[in-house]
Amino acid sequence: MPLSQLTTHTLLSLGKHPLSGRTRRAEQDAKAFELAAKLGQCLGLHAGNYQDADALKSFAGMSIAPVCILEIEQSSDPVAALSAYFKQTKSDIILTGSQAERGESSGMLPYLLGKSLDLPVINQVCEVEQTETGLNITQALPRGARRALSVKPPCILIIDESAPEARQTAYGAAMRAEVGKLQGYNEADTDAANFNFEDARKKPKRMKKIKAKTAADRFKAATVSQAKGGQVIEPKTSQEGAEAILKLLKEEGLVKTN
Amino acid sequence: MANHVKRVDPHLERIKRNRLHPRHLELTATAISMGPNGIIRKDPHKVGFMGPNGIKRIDRANLNQASGNVVSQMQIEEQKPKHIIESPTRYIVVLPDLAAGRLSSHDKDVLGYAHTLADENTAVIAIAFGEHKESGWQDAGVDRLLELNDDIYQGFSPEARIQALVQIEQSLDVTHFLFPDSIDGGADLGRRFAAELDSRPVTHGWKPLEDSIICRASAGTQDLTKTLSKVMLLDAEVADPIDETQHAASTLDELELAVSAKALINDLGMLAVNPADISLSVAPFILSGGNGIRDWDTFHQAASILGATEGASRVAVDDGFMPRHRQVGASGIWVSARVYIAVGISGAVQHLQGISQVDKVIAINTNTKCDMIKRADLSIIADSTDILNALVELVQAQEVSEGESHAA
Ligand SMILES: Cc1cc2nc3c(=O)[nH]c(=O)nc-3n(C[C@H](O)[C@H](O)[C@H](O)COP(=O)(O)OP(=O)(O)OC[C@H]3O[C@@H](n4cnc5c(N)ncnc54)[C@H](O)[C@@H]3O)c2cc1C
Numbered sequence: 001m002p003l004s005q006l007t008t009h010t011l012l013s014l015g016k017h018p019l020s021g022r023t024r025r026a027e028q029d030a031k032a033f034e035l036a037a038k039l040g041q042c043l044g045l046h047a048g049n050y051q052d053a054d055a056l057k058s059f060a061g062m063s064i065a066p067v068c069i070l071e072i073e074q075s076s077d078p079v080a081a082l083s084a085y086f087k088q089t090k091s092d093i094i095l096t097g098s099q100a101e102r103g104e105s106s107g108m109l110p111y112l113l114g115k116s117l118d119l120p121v122i123n124q125v126c127e128v129e130q131t132e133t134g135l136n137i138t139q140a141l142p143r144g145a146r147r148a149l150s151v152k153p154p155c156i157l158i159i160d161e162s163a164p165e166a167r168q169t170a171y172g173a174a175m176r177a178e179v180g181k182l183q184g185y186n187e188a189d190t191d192a193a194n195f196n197f198e199d200a201r202k203k204p205k206r207m208k209k210i211k212a213k214t215a216a217d218r219f220k221a222a223t224v225s226q227a228k229g230g231q232v233i234e235p236k237t238s239q240e241g242a243e244a245i246l247k248l249l250k251e252e253g254l255v256k257t258n
Numbered sequence: 259m260a261n262h263v264k265r266v267d268p269h270l271e272r273i274k275r276n277r278l279h280p281r282h283l284e285l286t287a288t289a290i291s292m293g294p295n296g297i298i299r300k301d302p303h304k305v306g307f308m309g310p311n312g313i314k315r316i317d318r319a320n321l322n323q324a325s326g327n328v329v330s331q332m333q334i335e336e337q338k339p340k341h342i343i344e345s346p347t348r349y350i351v352v353l354p355d356l357a358a359g360r361l362s363s364h365d366k367d368v369l370g371y372a373h374t375l376a377d378e379n380t381a382v383i384a385i386a387f388g389e390h391k392e393s394g395w396q397d398a399g400v401d402r403l404l405e406l407n408d409d410i411y412q413g414f415s416p417e418a419r420i421q422a423l424v425q426i427e428q429s430l431d432v433t434h435f436l437f438p439d440s441i442d443g444g445a446d447l448g449r450r451f452a453a454e455l456d457s458r459p460v461t462h463g464w465k466p467l468e469d470s471i472i473c474r475a476s477a478g479t480q481d482l483t484k485t486l487s488k489v490m491l492l493d494a495e496v497a498d499p500i501d502e503t504q505h506a507a508s509t510l511d512e513l514e515l516a517v518s519a520k521a522l523i524n525d526l527g528m529l530a531v532n533p534a535d536i537s538l539s540v541a542p543f544i545l546s547g548g549n550g551i552r553d554w555d556t557f558h559q560a561a562s563i564l565g566a567t568e569g570a571s572r573v574a575v576d577d578g579f580m581p582r583h584r585q586v587g588a589s590g591i592w593v594s595a596r597v598y599i600a601v602g603i604s605g606a607v608q609h610l611q612g613i614s615q616v617d618k619v620i621a622i623n624t625n626t627k628c629d630m631i632k633r634a635d636l637s638i639i640a641d642s643t644d645i646l647n648a649l650v651e652l653v654q655a656q657e658v659s660e661g662e663s664h665a666a
Pocket of ligand 1: 548549550551552570571573574589590591602607609612624625628640643
């Protein structure tokens, strides 16, 4: 199955500039769209209101693939609409970002979609490559580590921050683009109707707690420095010193033990 | 007359009062000794010391004796009140990340939060998937421990882990499943599990209220108050970690889990990453060189053979031996490595600030008095080039012997 025959959908959402608050493309979704560009036939899909079409043109301005809105009401659950859509329209790969820039932003959408469509979900994807039997995926782990996974499409891939940067959007191409329209399935999200958003409060800095029971202990905690100081070795040969270092590195699992 | 005059050597008295003086312990030596007949004798004249105004002082709080303090602290730790739940009726399950095999501070905060939700019949279970090196479960607030380290749970194995969690949910009365909302695995597993149970989770919960919790929304720019849910994903510092009680951490073995090994996602193992490509701020292992490096070729060779990311002090950068983006410290990059080897770096405050997040520091320096040695967990007092050369030889020799054993 050559790559070009795979059908790919990228789920797009509206972003919000963290400082100005202006509507923009969601950066993570743009990265997902960029990755989809390599994977053959693709469609950018947004479940929401058609009024947002203008804002979504910034995705169309990337000139990767057409962008389409699956129109649902304000109070409807996008997961239900997308799930109904994908039950009718088969897609080999569904690419998403990890978290929306607006609203609840719980990052649950890909997982709920995976559950309702019964598809495997892979998170923190930074590279996708097609093989004879399926897809080879590189997963980005903390501290710069990478893991190789393989999966057979259809599947859902959640893009990681470390995926390749998205290209810029071209204003002219964006303005000329037509955003498609599809009728989506409506199912009300009753919990979300009661959500009350406020501006983020500042998180207080955690204080160092002194749990001294006696006055003497309190006095000591306030005056005596807590300097611990480690092991100091004055090796006779440099071999001896190197061995001590290697021992610690092996304990930490940074150098292979034999 | 002479009998009435108390002769005091002010010099010795001052030494007795100064616990930092090298002869302090010698003079304040114990007043308690073994008598000739095996009876413990206490010499009342040796108890205490003369205060500055000639009044005798008895140091009952043991403030003056460093060694005495260590003993009293150990006793306090042993005396931590025990928190024992004999026959729990309900459970709260915590899934620590165990990044690098140990409980992270984020994990401990989540365990602390679990105890704010628990009543006297609720036990907190920690589930450890895969291999780990943690031994401090009791002090972190774990009442029951479930270690699942069969082959099917190793590596990236969300499908097996979710199956196990679902079966635990069915067989025990669990009020909450708590996950750290972190990229070390908790964020992913928690969301998978919430989707599996089809219950709307608390995500990025950071400030507990009475029956609800404030969560970060809109990618961190807004707050949203949610009621407590079955599955909760919590930010770091959601609650204070447990440190005043000792918990049983007994194994939970009455559970029979039947998890199938069939998985749609295959883990093909970790990929080799060139350490030079890892950004310095997140690199797990850094070899950093300063003004005490005589031979930079050896330094680069050692870094590549050990598989360490290279760092440098400002002097090394200013002198042109290392590029600017490798500078560690206040005006460079703040690193968070697990192990940081400082070769020929004196430990100026500006440099130490940059390594405040580091777990273990190893110093190689010729000067025993320098500040880096006070910060270091292991210090080698020797010439930098010699030690680096010896390290390279040692690792190479090991690789050769490994190669031979493979060939055999
Ligand atoms: C505003 C400001 C910001 C700064 N920001 C930073 C910063 O971000 N990062 C930073 O690193 N510095 C910073 N500095 C500089 C800092 O104050 C120190 O000057 C610098 O860290 C010292 O670097 P060093 O330890 O490599 O050199 P030195 O202080 O010269 O130390 C060299 C060390 O090597 C040891 N040594 C010598 N020969 C050998 C040998 N053969 N084998 C083994 N050990 C040997 C010596 O005993 C000594 O401890 C800043 C300074 C200022 C004023």
